[in-house]
Amino acid sequence: xxxxxxxxxxxxxLGGGQLGRMLSVAAARLGFKxxxxxxxxxxxxxxxxxxxxxxxxxxxxxxxxxxxAVDVVTYEFENIPTAALDTIxxxxxxxxxxxxxxxxxxxxxxxxxxQGLGLQTAPFAEVTDRPSLDLALEAVGLPAILKTAxxxxxxxxxxxxxxxxxxxxxxDAMGGAAxxxxxxxxxxxxxxxxxxxxxxxxxxxxxxxxxLHEAGILRRTIVPARLxxxxxxxxxxxxxxxxxxxxxxxxxGVELFVTPAGLIVNEIAPRVHNSGHWTQNACAVDxxxxxxxxxxxxxxxxxxxxxxxEMTNLIxxxxxxxxxxxxxxxxxxxxxxxxxxxxxxKMGHANRILRRPGA
Amino acid sequence: xxxxxxxxxxxxxLGGGQLGRMLSVAAARLGFKxxxxxxxxxxxxxxxxxxxxxxxxxxxxxxxxxxxAVDVVTYEFENIPTAALDTIxxxxxxxxxxxxxxxxxxxxxxxxxxQGLGLQTAPFAEVTDRPSLDLALEAVGLPAILKTAxxxxxxxxxxxxxxxxxxxxxxDAMGGAAxxxxxxxxxxxxxxxxxxxxxxxxxxxxxxxxxLHEAGILRRTIVPARLxxxxxxxxxxxxxxxxxxxxxxxxxGVELFVTPAGLIVNEIAPRVHNSGHWTQNACAVDxxxxxxxxxxxxxxxxxxxxxxxEMTNLIxxxxxxxxxxxxxxxxxxxxxxxxxxxxxxKMGHANRILRRPGA
Numbered sequence: 001x002x003x004x005x006x007x008x009x010x011x012x013x014l015g016g017g018q019l020g021r022m023l024s025v026a027a028a029r030l031g032f033k034x035x036x037x038x039x040x041x042x043x044x045x046x047x048x049x050x051x052x053x054x055x056x057x058x059x060x061x062x063x064x065x066x067x068x069a070v071d072v073v074t075y076e077f078e079n080i081p082t083a084a085l086d087t088i089x090x091x092x093x094x095x096x097x098x099x100x101x102x103x104x105x106x107x108x109x110x111x112x113x114x115q116g117l118g119l120q121t122a123p124f125a126e127v128t129d130r131p132s133l134d135l136a137l138e139a140v141g142l143p144a145i146l147k148t149a150x151x152x153x154x155x156x157x158x159x160x161x162x163x164x165x166x167x168x169x170x171x172d173a174m175g176g177a178a179x180x181x182x183x184x185x186x187x188x189x190x191x192x193x194x195x196x197x198x199x200x201x202x203x204x205x206x207x208x209x210x211x212l213h214e215a216g217i218l219r220r221t222i223v224p225a226r227l228x229x230x231x232x233x234x235x236x237x238x239x240x241x242x243x244x245x246x247x248x249x250x251x252x253g254v255e256l257f258v259t260p261a262g263l264i265v266n267e268i269a270p271r272v273h274n275s276g277h278w279t280q281n282a283c284a285v286d287x288x289x290x291x292x293x294x295x296x297x298x299x300x301x302x303x304x305x306x307x308x309x310e311m312t313n314l315i316x317x318x319x320x321x322x323x324x325x326x327x328x329x330x331x332x333x334x335x336x337x338x339x340x341x342x343x344x345x346k347m348g349h350a351n352r353i354l355r356r357p358g359a
Numbered sequence: 360x361x362x363x364x365x366x367x368x369x370x371x372x373l374g375g376g377q378l379g380r381m382l383s384v385a386a387a388r389l390g391f392k393x394x395x396x397x398x399x400x401x402x403x404x405x406x407x408x409x410x411x412x413x414x415x416x417x418x419x420x421x422x423x424x425x426x427x428a429v430d431v432v433t434y435e436f437e438n439i440p441t442a443a444l445d446t447i448x449x450x451x452x453x454x455x456x457x458x459x460x461x462x463x464x465x466x467x468x469x470x471x472x473x474q475g476l477g478l479q480t481a482p483f484a485e486v487t488d489r490p491s492l493d494l495a496l497e498a499v500g501l502p503a504i505l506k507t508a509x510x511x512x513x514x515x516x517x518x519x520x521x522x523x524x525x526x527x528x529x530x531d532a533m534g535g536a537a538x539x540x541x542x543x544x545x546x547x548x549x550x551x552x553x554x555x556x557x558x559x560x561x562x563x564x565x566x567x568x569x570x571l572h573e574a575g576i577l578r579r580t581i582v583p584a585r586l587x588x589x590x591x592x593x594x595x596x597x598x599x600x601x602x603x604x605x606x607x608x609x610x611x612g613v614e615l616f617v618t619p620a621g622l623i624v625n626e627i628a629p630r631v632h633n634s635g636h637w638t639q640n641a642c643a644v645d646x647x648x649x650x651x652x653x654x655x656x657x658x659x660x661x662x663x664x665x666x667x668x669e670m671t672n673l674i675x676x677x678x679x680x681x682x683x684x685x686x687x688x689x690x691x692x693x694x695x696x697x698x699x700x701x702x703x704x705k706m707g708h709a710n711r712i713l714r715r716p717g718a
Contacts, residue, residue, distance in 0.1 A: 337390050339366070
């Protein structure tokens with residue numbers, strides 16, 4: 001893309017969940033239309049997008065018609081089938097690009113990419129069979145987690161090893177797929193940086209937030225994170241280094257462990273990120289709009305934080321308390337329009353603005 | 360309505376312009392779906408609403424199907440044909456109700472209603488023919504403006520009188536319609552209060568903003584307005600009195616002239632209002648969400664202002680500067696997705712957050 005997209009241009013989004021929903025709203029705010037591609041009906045993004053291609057990711061005809069109907073393509077999840085990307089890329093630009101997807105669709109490729117940039121990761125080793133697992137256990141130590149290299153949802157395709165006796169069962173849980181053994185990192189806290197890179201190469205980062213998980217699901221992000229000025233600057237520089245190395249266009253989420261030995265990269269996500277939802281109520285331009293701006297070839301916006309904020313995910317039955325939850329002071333609700341509140345399902349989030357003296 | 364609307368309920372909106380668009384987004388944020396009724400295609404609200412009934416306001420069948428498809432009905436403009444309202448009201452609740460529409464669809468009824476509440480208005484008199492115009496001129500004085508009593512768009516159906524010699528032409532401009540002669544008010548500034556009343560009778564007002572017009576169109580709203588504490592409190596009390604008198608549910612815009620003799624009500628609008636767009640970037644809950652909450656039977660939200668802000672309308676060719684306009688610091692853009700930038704057409708607005716020391 002050489003020219004920024006004009007008013008009325010159509011942004012194609014792969015995936016119709018809450019991230020696609022909030023991307024659609026941000027795109028509309030900039031005068032763009034949106035077209036989502038998503039197999040399931042009545043999905044969160046379909047409520048606010050102009051168009052919905054309801055088809056499977058192996059439906060080449062539908063993918064082609066989708067690509068032809070839009071001006072540029074982005075996505076809300078990283079596990080997009082390679083063949084689908086090939087079909088779309090033959091017709092339209094996809095941002096962020098293949099390098100970012102390659103580095104995040106495969107845990108092993110991701111860790112090698114990060115190490116290649118001189119960044120710290122958790123100890124890891126490739127596992128393809130029992131002999132390589134035994135070698136990996138020697139290198140990484142115990143306890144450790146064996147994860148399939150591909151596929152990304154937390155808690156799926158994972159097995160914890162506390163002793164060598166767990167090896168066989170863990171390997172079985174991988175179902176023969178290539179895997180990676182990861183060691184545990186002793187960390188003080190987990191923070192994340194949401195950063196963006198524009199089509200012009202400009203880089204901007206939101207203030208790092210501090211993440212609290214419950215049962216493997218992000219529960220809360222508190223901003224600002226408790227970091228020293230040096231750590232804060234390191235965190236942003238790490239994100240910038242990744243963005244530049246990938247010649248990235250769009251928003252990237254980087255999860256970092258804070259340790260006495262410095263910041264360790266846990267994971268990167270080539271998309272808007274749950275831990276960046278706080279930006280909706282504490283910045284002039286939020287992560288969703290920043291992503292749309294980059295993808296549309298627009299200049300990045302002003303993402304400086306003007307208030308402290310705490311984001312809380314509303315999970316499963318948390319929404320049973322609505323509309324009473326809506327009475328909370330200083331609180332902005334963001335609900336995803338999901339019909340059914342299943343356990344562990346992200347139903348929405350609440351941003352609580354923490355006022356400061358003088359503000 | 361006795362019960363608050365549940366997640367997934369459908370809010371019907373009459374009108375598909377930018378106000379309907381921003382109402383739709385606010386409704387989605389609370390987990391509701393939206394259905395707009397609007398004769399024109401590709402209208403701003405259609406880009407973000409779930410459903411669009413594209414039909415004329417005299418299409419009784421379409422109005423009936425629209426009403427049956429939604430759980431409650433609201434609107435983004437006050438000049439809704441009475442017959443259309445009758446059709447819809449037979450099937451669904453409409454908020455704000457008929458009393459509010461009656462008081463705002465007719466300038467004469469509006470001024471009489473306000474006077475009945477003990478509020479100050481500009482001097483006015485009813486005009487139906489030449490003799491009543493002559494009497495009105497005696498009562499109101501010159502200069503004055505003759506306006507048709509019904510219909511609302513500023514600058515249409517209006518004629519200015521600077522001398523008695525203008526009377527005949529002014530009367531001709533009314534085309535035989537009932538009219539009202541309004542005197543001019545010498546004012547220091549114009550402010551507006553955006554206030555809301557919930558289904559439970561709770562009232563909340565946003566901080567008054569100060570309005571600057573150019574060529575009869577709102578150009579800028581600056582918040583806070585330059586008001587003494589007493590004037591600020593008077594402004595809010597006036598809005599509350601109007602809301603309660605109308606047993607109102609939803610958001611109301613009240614334009615006030617600030618004069619040495621106190622606050623004079625210029626106009627009321629039974630809907631979200633251009634001068635309240637600043638709330639999107641300076642409050643946890645903005646005017647659009649506050650309206651949706653009221654209409655849905657939800658509690659009103661926290662509309663306290665956490666920053667000073669300046670809203671600027673982007674009119675006609677103002678958008679030619681996009682995307683460079685998007686570089687402005689501290690600035691949130693809100694574009695309406697209108698294809699053509701005609702002179703005088705509201706294309707979007709920009710909210711500039713004015714940081715404060717310590718914030």
